[in-house]
Amino acid sequence: MSRSIRLAVIPGDGIGQEVVAQGLKVLTSVLPQDVKLETKEYDLGAKRWHATGETLPDAEMESLKQHDAILLGAIGDPSVPSGVLERGLLLKLRFAFDHFVNLRPSKLFPNTSTPLAGRPDIDFIVVREGTEGPYTGNGGSLRTGTPHEVATEVSLNTAYGVERVVRDAYERAKARPRKKLTLVHKNNVLVHAGHMWKNIFDKVGEEYPEVTTDYLHVDAATIFFVTQPERFDVIVTDNLFGDILTDLAAAVTGGIGLAASGNINPSGAFPSMFEPVHGSAPDIAGTGKADPTATILSVALLLRHLGYEAEAARIEEAVAADLEARDGSPRTTDEIGDALAGRVAG
Amino acid sequence: MSRSIRLAVIPGDGIGQEVVAQGLKVLTSVLPQDVKLETKEYDLGAKRWHATGETLPDAEMESLKQHDAILLGAIGDPSVPSGVLERGLLLKLRFAFDHFVNLRPSKLFPNTSTPLAGRPDIDFIVVREGTEGPYTGNGGSLRTGTPHEVATEVSLNTAYGVERVVRDAYERAKARPRKKLTLVHKNNVLVHAGHMWKNIFDKVGEEYPEVTTDYLHVDAATIFFVTQPERFDVIVTDNLFGDILTDLAAAVTGGIGLAASGNINPSGAFPSMFEPVHGSAPDIAGTGKADPTATILSVALLLRHLGYEAEAARIEEAVAADLEARDGSPRTTDEIGDALAGRVAG
Numbered sequence: 001m002s003r004s005i006r007l008a009v010i011p012g013d014g015i016g017q018e019v020v021a022q023g024l025k026v027l028t029s030v031l032p033q034d035v036k037l038e039t040k041e042y043d044l045g046a047k048r049w050h051a052t053g054e055t056l057p058d059a060e061m062e063s064l065k066q067h068d069a070i071l072l073g074a075i076g077d078p079s080v081p082s083g084v085l086e087r088g089l090l091l092k093l094r095f096a097f098d099h100f101v102n103l104r105p106s107k108l109f110p111n112t113s114t115p116l117a118g119r120p121d122i123d124f125i126v127v128r129e130g131t132e133g134p135y136t137g138n139g140g141s142l143r144t145g146t147p148h149e150v151a152t153e154v155s156l157n158t159a160y161g162v163e164r165v166v167r168d169a170y171e172r173a174k175a176r177p178r179k180k181l182t183l184v185h186k187n188n189v190l191v192h193a194g195h196m197w198k199n200i201f202d203k204v205g206e207e208y209p210e211v212t213t214d215y216l217h218v219d220a221a222t223i224f225f226v227t228q229p230e231r232f233d234v235i236v237t238d239n240l241f242g243d244i245l246t247d248l249a250a251a252v253t254g255g256i257g258l259a260a261s262g263n264i265n266p267s268g269a270f271p272s273m274f275e276p277v278h279g280s281a282p283d284i285a286g287t288g289k290a291d292p293t294a295t296i297l298s299v300a301l302l303l304r305h306l307g308y309e310a311e312a313a314r315i316e317e318a319v320a321a322d323l324e325a326r327d328g329s330p331r332t333t334d335e336i337g338d339a340l341a342g343r344v345a346g
Numbered sequence: 347m348s349r350s351i352r353l354a355v356i357p358g359d360g361i362g363q364e365v366v367a368q369g370l371k372v373l374t375s376v377l378p379q380d381v382k383l384e385t386k387e388y389d390l391g392a393k394r395w396h397a398t399g400e401t402l403p404d405a406e407m408e409s410l411k412q413h414d415a416i417l418l419g420a421i422g423d424p425s426v427p428s429g430v431l432e433r434g435l436l437l438k439l440r441f442a443f444d445h446f447v448n449l450r451p452s453k454l455f456p457n458t459s460t461p462l463a464g465r466p467d468i469d470f471i472v473v474r475e476g477t478e479g480p481y482t483g484n485g486g487s488l489r490t491g492t493p494h495e496v497a498t499e500v501s502l503n504t505a506y507g508v509e510r511v512v513r514d515a516y517e518r519a520k521a522r523p524r525k526k527l528t529l530v531h532k533n534n535v536l537v538h539a540g541h542m543w544k545n546i547f548d549k550v551g552e553e554y555p556e557v558t559t560d561y562l563h564v565d566a567a568t569i570f571f572v573t574q575p576e577r578f579d580v581i582v583t584d585n586l587f588g589d590i591l592t593d594l595a596a597a598v599t600g601g602i603g604l605a606a607s608g609n610i611n612p613s614g615a616f617p618s619m620f621e622p623v624h625g626s627a628p629d630i631a632g633t634g635k636a637d638p639t640a641t642i643l644s645v646a647l648l649l650r651h652l653g654y655e656a657e658a659a660r661i662e663e664a665v666a667a668d669l670e671a672r673d674g675s676p677r678t679t680d681e682i683g684d685a686l687a688g689r690v691a692g
């Protein structure tokens with residue numbers, strides 16, 4: 001049997017380049033000999049935009065569709081107006097490829113530093129909706145720049161979009177030992193979207209009697225993230241709340257140097273995209289200080305999505321072992337990548 | 347000179363009753379003899395709604411306007427559908443009385459427990475916009491309850507509304523030793539509202555050259571709340587982001603048992619309203635376990651707003667001293683109120 005992975009690689013901006021190189025190193029190292037890895041690099045991000053004014057041309061969009069998955073480093077640079085690359089590239093991909101499951105695991109690995117006293121036992125995943133909510137680009141502004149300006153942002157939510165991501169979250173909760181699913185929203189204020197989310201959450205839940213459920217307002221959820229994070233197993237939430245909560249989750253589990261994410265289209269109709277939660281960190285780009293672990297853990301999510309469960313688990317075990325073995329002396333991006341590539345080598 | 351305070355009191359639901367009683371006790375104790383305190387209690391909240399279906403009738407609204415300030419305990423009960431009391435009472439008051447400055451100080455008092463390791467030096471205030479954003483009740487749902495439902499939530503933002511709260515925040519920053527103001531938004535995704543906020547923030551800032559400014563996306567801000575909270579001095583932000591951030595701020599500064607807030611109309615056209623950040627906590631109502639400190643600190647904000655600066659400071663010093671003197675044995679709501687009333691007595 002000969003197998004292959006056609007991987008699109010978007011290193012992007014800043015430390016994106018450096019961390020993606022390490023992700024590919026570990027990927028190559030972990031894959032069985034018989035799996036053919038074909039990678040194609042896409043030059044997208046701030047440099048491209050400055051040179052050509054393009055964020056993501058149609059031809060490249062078409063080309064990206066031909067891949068089995070996408071590995072992305074980071075997008076964004078202070079030299080580009082805020083929103084241009086985010087909406088023209090990153091969010092464009094998430095929306096066009098219908099990445100409705102934005103999967104973000106949060107685990108406090110041994111021997112990593114957390115700002116929380118007492119090192120609570122943190123091991124949960126956030127299933128963030130990825131194609132709706134306040135991220136749809138709906139809204140506008142009137143009398144822009146004048147004292148009479150009015151600006152709107154519209155959160156769009158559909159039963160179709162909510163039901164599929166809620167169902168995905170129930171499936172993930174059912175497959176975990178604790179089988180607990182928490183819905184986070186703000187249905188005491190955002191009553192229309194919030195009640196729809198809650199009603200669908202309750203209704204789909206009838207099909208999953210083995211899953212324990214809970215509901216929290218987003219403000220209360222942030223409290224529990226720092227006082228009782230061990231209460232969470234699987235969280236399902238809206239696009240914007242998920243954005244906020246997963247940065248907080250990353251912070252309490254050792255920092256965004258470790259937080260991985262998958263932008264998943266479970267149907268397989270379009271390639272899914274895997275990326276660290278962190279940004280392009282231009283301040284440390286080129287210094288060798290970037291931690292590639294988040295990207296490497298994103299590669300594990302990528303492998304799991306493509307059916308390489310054993311290889312995904314090998315990477316995750318290697319990361320745990322690598323963190324456990326740390327003696328606190330600083331390591332470069334490359335050294336961390338080498339250490340992990342060594343550990344996963346078959 | 348004879349002075350008076352005409353205070354409206356809305357104890358509300360759950361522990362609201364208990365904590366407000368202690369707030370009034372301390373208020374009475376701290377006020378100089380010559381100040382006449384007239385209180386009028388309003389029976390609003392879950393019980394009233396169950397009995398009459400009313401949340402806030404026009405007559406009571408008119409009557410509330412006659413007061414110098416409002417002290418509110420907490421609103422909400424699981425027996426009332428989510429959103430009914432929040433929108434029909436609490437938010438109705440904030441909007442009708444144009445409470446555009448939702449002021450929430452965050453301070454880590456000595457000898458209080460924080461979930462953060464290393465006890466960082468936390469002392470910042472959040473100026474949360476209180477009358478716009480996703481809280482306006484704008485939005486709706488179509489084909490409600492069917493698989494074709496579409497639900498929207500519209501965030502409304504005006505230059506008028508943003509400018510006035512941003513200006514208030516600059517004034518507060520200017521009056522503090524560190525003179526630093528951070529804008530929190532999400533202008534890489536919510537580009538219309540986000541850019542308007544940022545432009546107004548920059549423009550008003552030209553009038554405050556002595557104030558150092560910073561901008562953070564809301565997701566990144568949550569990271570700094572737990573890893574570097576000492577970097578904040580004054581934060582100005584949108585209604586929803588402020589809601590989320592201030593619960594997190596409360597959690598890292600010893601819990602919502604200590605977090606005070608003011609819903610302020612700086613023009614004085616309508617009475618301002620002061621309330622603890624916490625909710626009605628029906629699970630501990632009647633047990634004497636509720637900490638009235640957040641309400642008592644809200645009374646300090648109320649006094650400061652009405653010009654009683656010395657009395658406000660006395661309450662804050664009493665709270666600091668009381669917390670410092672704690673020996674860890676549990677105290678009842680009443681005992682804490684008595685201790686603080688004793689400390690502030692003239």
Ligand SMILES: CC(C)[C@H](C(=O)O)[C@@H](O)C(=O)O
Pocket residue numbers: 086087090091243277534535565
């Ligand atoms: C860069 C930005 C558009 C993005 C988001 O808001 O989703 C990022 O914060 C993330 O969490 O992936």
Ligand SMILES: CC(C)[C@H](C(=O)O)[C@@H](O)C(=O)O
Pocket residue numbers: 188189219432433436437589623
């Ligand atoms: C009860 C709720 C409507 C309210 C809000 O969202 O503003 C509360 O969370 C707060 O922060 O005062």
